[in-house]
Amino acid sequence: xxxxxxxxxxxxxxxxxxxxxxxxxxxxxxxxxxxxxxxxxxxxxxxxxxxxxxxxxxxxxxxxxxxxxxxxxxxxxxxxxxxxxxxxxxxxxxxxxxxxxxxxxxxxxxxxxxxxxxxxxxxxxxxxxxxxxxxxxxxxxxxxxxxxxxxxxxxxxxxxxxxxxxxxxxxxxxxxxxxxxxxxxxxxxxxxxxxxxxxxxxxxxxxxxxxxxxxxxxxxxxxxxxxxxxxxxxxxxxxxxxxxxxxxxxxxxxxxxxxxxxxxxxxxxxxxxxxxxxxxxxxxxxxxxxxxxxxxxxxxxxxx
Amino acid sequence: xxxxxxxxxxxxxxxxxxxxxxxxxxxxxxxxxxxxxxxxxxxxxxxxxxxxxxxxxxxxxxxxxxxxxxxxxxxxxxxxxxxxxxxxxxxxxxxxxxxxxxxxxxxxxxxxxxxxxxxxxxxxxxxxxxxxxxxxxxxxxxxxxxxxxxxxxxxxxxxxxxxxxxxxxxxxxxxxxxxxxxxxxxxxxxxxxxxxxxxxxxxxxxxxxxxxxxxxxxxxxxxxxxxxxxxxxxxxxxxxxxxxxxxxxxxxxxxxxxxxxxxxxxxxxxxxxxxxxxxxxxxxxxxxxxxxxxxxxxxxxxxxxxxxxxxxxxxxxxxxxxxxxxxxxxxxxxxxxxxxxxxxxxxxxxxxxxxxxxxxxxxxxxxxxxxxxxxxxxxxxxxxxxxxxxxxxxxxxxxxxxxxxxxxxxxxxxxxxxxxxxxxxxxxxxxxxxxxxxxxxxxxxxxxxxxxxxxxxxxxxxxxxxxxxxxxxxxxxxxxxxxxxxxxxxxxxxxxxxxxxxxxxxxxxxxxxxxxxxxx
Numbered sequence: 001x002x003x004x005x006x007x008x009x010x011x012x013x014x015x016x017x018x019x020x021x022x023x024x025x026x027x028x029x030x031x032x033x034x035x036x037x038x039x040x041x042x043x044x045x046x047x048x049x050x051x052x053x054x055x056x057x058x059x060x061x062x063x064x065x066x067x068x069x070x071x072x073x074x075x076x077x078x079x080x081x082x083x084x085x086x087x088x089x090x091x092x093x094x095x096x097x098x099x100x101x102x103x104x105x106x107x108x109x110x111x112x113x114x115x116x117x118x119x120x121x122x123x124x125x126x127x128x129x130x131x132x133x134x135x136x137x138x139x140x141x142x143x144x145x146x147x148x149x150x151x152x153x154x155x156x157x158x159x160x161x162x163x164x165x166x167x168x169x170x171x172x173x174x175x176x177x178x179x180x181x182x183x184x185x186x187x188x189x190x191x192x193x194x195x196x197x198x199x200x201x202x203x204x205x206x207x208x209x210x211x212x213x214x215x216x217x218x219x220x221x222x223x224x225x226x227x228x229x230x231x232x233x234x235x236x237x238x239x240x241x242x243x244x245x246x247x248x249x250x251x252x253x254x255x256x257x258x259x260x261x262x263x264x265x266x267x268x269x270x271x272x273x274x275x276x277x278x279x280x281x282x283x284x285x286x287x288x289x290x291x292x293x294x295x296x297x298x299x300x301x302x303x304x
Numbered sequence: 305x306x307x308x309x310x311x312x313x314x315x316x317x318x319x320x321x322x323x324x325x326x327x328x329x330x331x332x333x334x335x336x337x338x339x340x341x342x343x344x345x346x347x348x349x350x351x352x353x354x355x356x357x358x359x360x361x362x363x364x365x366x367x368x369x370x371x372x373x374x375x376x377x378x379x380x381x382x383x384x385x386x387x388x389x390x391x392x393x394x395x396x397x398x399x400x401x402x403x404x405x406x407x408x409x410x411x412x413x414x415x416x417x418x419x420x421x422x423x424x425x426x427x428x429x430x431x432x433x434x435x436x437x438x439x440x441x442x443x444x445x446x447x448x449x450x451x452x453x454x455x456x457x458x459x460x461x462x463x464x465x466x467x468x469x470x471x472x473x474x475x476x477x478x479x480x481x482x483x484x485x486x487x488x489x490x491x492x493x494x495x496x497x498x499x500x501x502x503x504x505x506x507x508x509x510x511x512x513x514x515x516x517x518x519x520x521x522x523x524x525x526x527x528x529x530x531x532x533x534x535x536x537x538x539x540x541x542x543x544x545x546x547x548x549x550x551x552x553x554x555x556x557x558x559x560x561x562x563x564x565x566x567x568x569x570x571x572x573x574x575x576x577x578x579x580x581x582x583x584x585x586x587x588x589x590x591x592x593x594x595x596x597x598x599x600x601x602x603x604x605x606x607x608x609x610x611x612x613x614x615x616x617x618x619x620x621x622x623x624x625x626x627x628x629x630x631x632x633x634x635x636x637x638x639x640x641x642x643x644x645x646x647x648x649x650x651x652x653x654x655x656x657x658x659x660x661x662x663x664x665x666x667x668x669x670x671x672x673x674x675x676x677x678x679x680x681x682x683x684x685x686x687x688x689x690x691x692x693x694x695x696x697x698x699x700x701x702x703x704x705x706x707x708x709x710x711x712x713x714x715x716x717x718x719x720x721x722x723x724x725x726x727x728x729x730x731x732x733x734x735x736x737x738x739x740x741x742x743x744x745x746x747x748x749x750x751x752x753x754x755x756x757x758x759x760x761x762x763x764x765x766x767x768x769x770x771x772x773x774x775x776x777x778x779x780x781x782x783x784x785x786x787x788x789x790x791x792x793x794x795x796x797x798x799x800x801x802x803x804x805x806x807x808x809x810x811x812x813x814x815x816x817x818x819x820x821x822x823x824x
Contacts (some may be wrong), residue, residue, distance in 0.1 A: 001637075014776075042574075083716055085719070085721070088716060088721070088723035089717070093721075093723075094414045097800070098798070098800065108702065127611060132354060206638060257815045260744060261745075262514070264744055264745060264746045267515075268512070268513065268515035268699075268746070269515065286527070287523055287524050287526075287527035287528075288521075288527070289527065292510075295502065295506075295507040295508065296502075296507070296508050296509075296510075297507070297508070297510065297528075297529045298491065298509075298510045298511075298512055299511045299512055299520070299525075299527055300507060300512045301512070301514070301524075
């Protein structure tokens with residue numbers, strides 16, 4: 001699996017395992033990734049799409065820094081270098097710099113079940129660590145740059161500053177929302193919507209009917225963070241937040257949070273709402289004040 | 305002419321010079337002060353007794369003891385390690401307005417008439433210095449349309465902080481300080497507009513640009529304005545060199561929300577004599593004398609942020625003001641709502657003197673010509689850089705820019721793997737300085753060029769030639785660029801140190817503490 005290719009390219013390759021069949025599957029990816037983890041590799045480079053990213057996630061979690069070279073059919077995850085060349089430059093960059101910082105990015109994939117029913121929904125499966133500056137390799141001075149992790153803490157602090165009495169909160173998935181949720185309850189869900197009232201977790205990983213019932217009882221606000229590299233805010237991934245739910249919550253009660261780098265990584269493209277209801281998508285479009293840190297906001301466009 | 309322009313065969317001096325503390329030899333002296341004469345010591349008594357006991361140190365400061373000639377050599381050698389504004393074609397540090405600082409102005413500053421002044425002198429004995437400040441104030445009133453200028457803030461960020469303090473005080477007087485706690489700025493305004501108002505305790509809301517225009521829309525502003533808005537702090541043109549033509553609508557809406565409009569004109573080099581803060585309905589503004597007004601940056605100061613306000617806000621300025629009764633200049637500390645002091649004494653007088661000399665030497669027509677030439681130079685460079693394969697000028701396609709442009713090497717990077725850092729290092733091999741722009745990092749692989757009015761077309765062409773050469777090398781011999789600089793004072797260093805509190809050291813004492821073994 002790759003030995004020949006490396007040899008032809010003039011690289012020395014250490015073979016860590018042997019394939020017994022011609023056919024490979026996700027199981028093989030998981031096995032090899034786990035073996036590399038055992039060998040304590042510095043960087044795990046994989047070629048594939050969302051499916052492969054999920055296999056890698058299952059095998060190594062956040063125990064090793066990874067970068068995906070995009071070659072799959074579906075690439076909703078944020079672990080991929082922009083293209084093959086960028087991946088190559090990144091590899092070179094990684095080998096030349098010690099102690100590169102890492103950041104967590106999403107592993108997302110199409111929801112197969114929903115897809116078979118004709119709905120395009122992207123589900124969040126977890127997080128992998130990539131080199132901090134890997135995906136866009138923006139360049140610029142690296143010194144003293146506050147990390148994503150710092151801003152996630154800073155955003156959580158701002159949310160605590162704003163918490164209102166007699167208002168309940170529906171907090172969506174994502175590593176940025178998770179930093180906030182974790183401080184409210186250890187039983188939060190990383191990938192789901194959690195319901196909080198007076199700072200207490202009422203229900204984790206709630207489904208649509210849970211949320212509708214919750215909304216019938218409490219005045220609520222919805223805290224969201226964009227998912228994946230394309231800045232999807234609503235729709236696709238979060239089927240629990242149906243058009244019905246959004247209408248009941250109301251546009252004014254939507255709070256968007258994101259680290260500044262996540263916003264900058266969108267390259268000035270708007271955040272996206274893509275629910276099943278085109279009229280609602282239109283209504284939700286416009287400028288939002290996004291919380292990007294403690295006492296910090298960015299005004300950014302949301303589009304359908 | 306063009307045919308004569310070539311890349312020079314540059315090689316910088318490399319002295320491998322020690323840090324001054326390493327030159328320490330106990331007993332060596334640079335200057336031996338004369339013995340105190342008997343009649344002086346009789347007059348003063350025990351000098352030590354004059355200093356309060358709590359102020360007396362028990363051990364002398366650990367200063368290096370070095371002979372005078374060695375000190376001179378040390379600093380001359382270090383000076384040969386730099387690529388400062390007086391030696392390179394310093395157009396690669398956009399937003400900083402690295403222009404020519406006329407040397408004749410140093411003569412005024414070095415003259416004992418100014419250098420021997422003491423800040424505690426009686427005002428009747430410093431009438432000349434006060435007159436210069438007053439007359440520069442009058443010039444700035446013309447340049448901006450504001451009604452009064454203070455030279456108290458000693459940098460651009462200090463001026464922003466002073467403006468934020470005045471906004472706060474103004475709201476306090478109105479009884480609205482608790483309600484109005486948000487300041488709106490833009491993501492491409494200078495980041496000090498965000499930083500300094502945060503330090504003052506305001507919440508900051510940054511308007512993002514629309515990708516097509518490169519500047520924030522009126523709609524974006526509207527969604528940020530509320531009864532909580534205290535002020536708008538904005539740069540125009542922004543750090544992209546794009547001018548916000550809707551600025552009057554911005555100030556109108558901001559005023560409508562009961563907030564003040566504060567104009568960051570740290571860099572006003574492209575609009576002198578063209579647009580003014582007053583006509584755009586700003587309530588206050590400031591100019592960096594060390595940028596537009598030809599005082600040197602001095603490697604981080606001393607500098608000056610000349611702060612102007614409309615008459616209804618004069619009362620809030622830091623003290624002292626300089627009053628003139630037609631006959632005599634005096635210092636006025638009696639302001640009802642003054643925010644107090646923002647620095648000791650009267651501001652950075654040398655910067656004021658240089659700016660005054662510069663303004664007076666040019667006159668109104670001259671200042672306008674500065675702006676026009678700066679804009680012309682910038683748009684010449686813009687057209688040339690757009691033709692360099694791999695470089696681009698994001699946003700506002702097909703439009704002219706004012707005094708600078710934030711460019712991107714993203715395409716070159718994707719094709720060759722060469723980054724802005726690589727190019728910046730390689731530029732040093734040709735004797736040029738290029739930097740990667742300040743945060744936030746929105747434009748990928750960014751660089752910002754600001755040619756000002758100072759440089760000739762030949763010099764601009766020489767700089768462009770170096771950029772073109774490096775782009776050629778990036779394709780033909782990327783290793784040459786990756787391993788640069790080759791002709792500079794140093795090769796590459798490990799930049800991660802600058803990000804690591806365990807390793808960085810900004811003083812000799814801290815260096816010794818963190819690196820007791822020294823470093824190789």
